[in-house]
Amino acid sequence: MSADIIDGKAFAAGLREQIAKNVEQLKEEHNLTPGLAVILVGEDPASEVYVRNKGKQTVECGMNSYEHKLDANTSEEELLALIDKLNNDPTVHGILCQLPLPDHLNSDLVINSIAPEKDVDGFHISNVGLLGTGQKSMVPCTPLGCLLMLRERHGSLSGMNAVVVGRSNIVGKPMANLLLRDSCTVTIVHSRTKDIEAACRNADILVAAVGRPEMINADWIKPGATVIDVGINRIPAPEKGEGKHRIVGDVEFASAAEVAGAITPVPGGVGPMTIACLLANTVTAACRANNLPEPEGLAA
Ligand code: GUN
Numbered sequence: 171m172s173a174d175i176i177d178g179k180a181f182a183a184g185l186r187e188q189i190a191k192n193v194e195q196l197k198e199e200h201n202l203t204p205g206l207a208v209i210l211v212g213e214d215p216a217s218e219v220y221v222r223n224k225g226k227q228t229v230e231c232g233m234n235s236y237e238h239k240l241d242a243n244t245s246e247e248e249l250l251a252l253i254d255k256l257n258n259d260p261t262v263h264g265i266l267c268q269l270p271l272p273d274h275l276n277s278d279l280v281i282n283s284i285a286p287e288k289d290v291d292g293f294h295i296s297n298v299g300l301l302g303t304g305q306k307s308m309v310p311c312t313p314l315g316c317l318l319m320l321r322e323r324h325g326s327l328s329g330m331n332a333v334v335v336g337r338s339n340i341v342g343k344p345m346a347n348l349l350l351r352d353s354c355t356v357t358i359v360h361s362r363t364k365d366i367e368a369a370c371r372n373a374d375i376l377v378a379a380v381g382r383p384e385m386i387n388a389d390w391i392k393p394g395a396t397v398i399d400v401g402i403n404r405i406p407a408p409e410k411g412e413g414k415h416r417i418v419g420d421v422e423f424a425s426a427a428e429v430a431g432a433i434t435p436v437p438g439g440v441g442p443m444t445i446a447c448l449l450a451n452t453v454t455a456a457c458r459a460n461n462l463p464e465p466e467g468l469a470a
Contacts, residue, residue, distance in 0.1 A: 204456035264290035315443025
């Protein structure tokens with residue numbers, strides 16, 4: 171194996187340490203404790219784990235965590251009323267509504283009812299538009315985490331060929347916008363792209379965000395490229411015993427690591443950065459709401 175491993179777990183721990191110091195300072199100097207409200211509708215087990223981790227890490231960094239667990243049958247009116255209340259609560263600086271929502275709720279409507287300046291997910295159409303036009307916005311957490319790791323590795327990304335595999339609203343599109351803003355030459359490829367492998371082989375930076383286990387292997391990778399694997403896929407692992415699973419990325423790690431210059435592992439790469447960036451966005455939102463200078467290194 172030749173690639174350097176980009177240790178997202180360690181990077182995220184460092185970021186959380188910095189955030190905790192920023193929070194301490196906001197409390198001491200401005201009597202301000204950033205607060206994050208997380209809304210969970212229904213009982214999806216994976217979402218419950220995410221929400222629990224978000225709450226735990228929010229408190230560990232010294233911030234206030236407000237959890238709102240609603241019944242799976244909650245009406246749109248009830249959910250919108252809660253969001254309205256949180257929009258108008260000055261102790262709440264960030265609001266996140268865990269996705270996916272139950273089918274009877276309109277996700278776009280719900281997300282677009284969050285006050286844009288409290289939208290720490292960066293999913294509100296105002297924030298999407300601000301990012302797309304290069305203006306100050308809330309930036310989606312996973313792409314922000316990827317960008318911070320890329321900047322740490324390369325310093326300037328200017329002029330690099332970046333290929334983003336996947337065109338989702340949560341990762342692919344905002345990732346492409348962030349890379350463009352850092353002056354990369356950006357290509358988005360997806361399931362209908364002709365010769366997707368050739369496009370990927372041109373990448374100095376390859377971001378894989380398709381949700382297809384180990385789709386990308388060494389043949390797709392330019393020697394020395396930096397590979398960021400956003401995928402988190404659960405696949406059967408009979409070698410570990412009957413009914414067991416393991417987590418893999420969108421990249422076949424072992425072969426890719428022979429060719430790449432640097433690569434994020436799964437787990438322990440992008441994953442831990444996502445919640446760390448959510449905490450960073452909450453601090454950023456709290457500072458902006460109070461007209462205070464934003465701490466360095468937290469925003470894109
Ligand atoms: N579900 C899976 N990932 C996310 C995320 O980043 N934000 C929200 N709100 N829901 C999610």
